[in-house]
Amino acid sequence: KQEVTQIPAALSVPEGENLVLNCSFTDSAIYNLQWFRQDPGKGLTSLLLIQSSQREQTSGRLNASLDKSSGRSTLYIAASQPGDSATYLCAVLAGAGSYQLTFGKGTKLSVIP
Amino acid sequence: EAQVTQNPRYLITVTGKKLTVTCSQNMNHEYMSWYRQDPGLGLRQIYYSMNVEVTDKGDVPEGYKVSRKEKRNFPLILESPSPNQTSLYFCASSPTQNEQFFGPGTRLTVL
16 A cells, blocks of 8 residues: 655754755555645645656746655755645655545645744 | 635534534536644545546545535535544645635534
8 A cells, every 4th residue: 555754744944044855655556646726724736747757847936846756756945935834745646547636744834933 | 817715714512413514616626625723743645536527535534525516526524523623724726636725724622
């Protein structure tokens, strides 16, 4: 059974710092990997989707990489801002034909002004 | 505006009283699913549907029912709610196996 782990569980950084969030998964036979942001009491906002054939995706200050063979993904946030404070979740979709997302438990990020 | 909507957003009920949480999407997506989110356990899939009249169990289907009579709607039914179903529920949709879009969530409390 696929398991997704996110380390660290919580992270506090000063404003302006670059940071990396980690995600690892046990079964490398994934179809894609998606990073989400969740604000307290709110829904999930999709940030980046990486297909299994891709190595990275970028959106603004966010860059996500995928190393499928080693079961790892990282989310890089450049020049962090207080508005980036949220919980970041990664989720993997199993192989072709599957629609089941398996989520990590998230990294709670606090960016201190 | 493309979106997934859920109703109600908040619900407090009592054990055994049947309830339905509605989910609707306006993006003509084939795939829809339900998740519950609990502290320390993360998000877990309850049920999913790959198209009209096609549904299947996720990781934690016990105590829940779903139906998919129309493409846009995917209601979650709790026939006899129990306190262990107190949770934050999310509906999601996607076109085939691509990016999934989530609703705003329904916070359910069963007393």
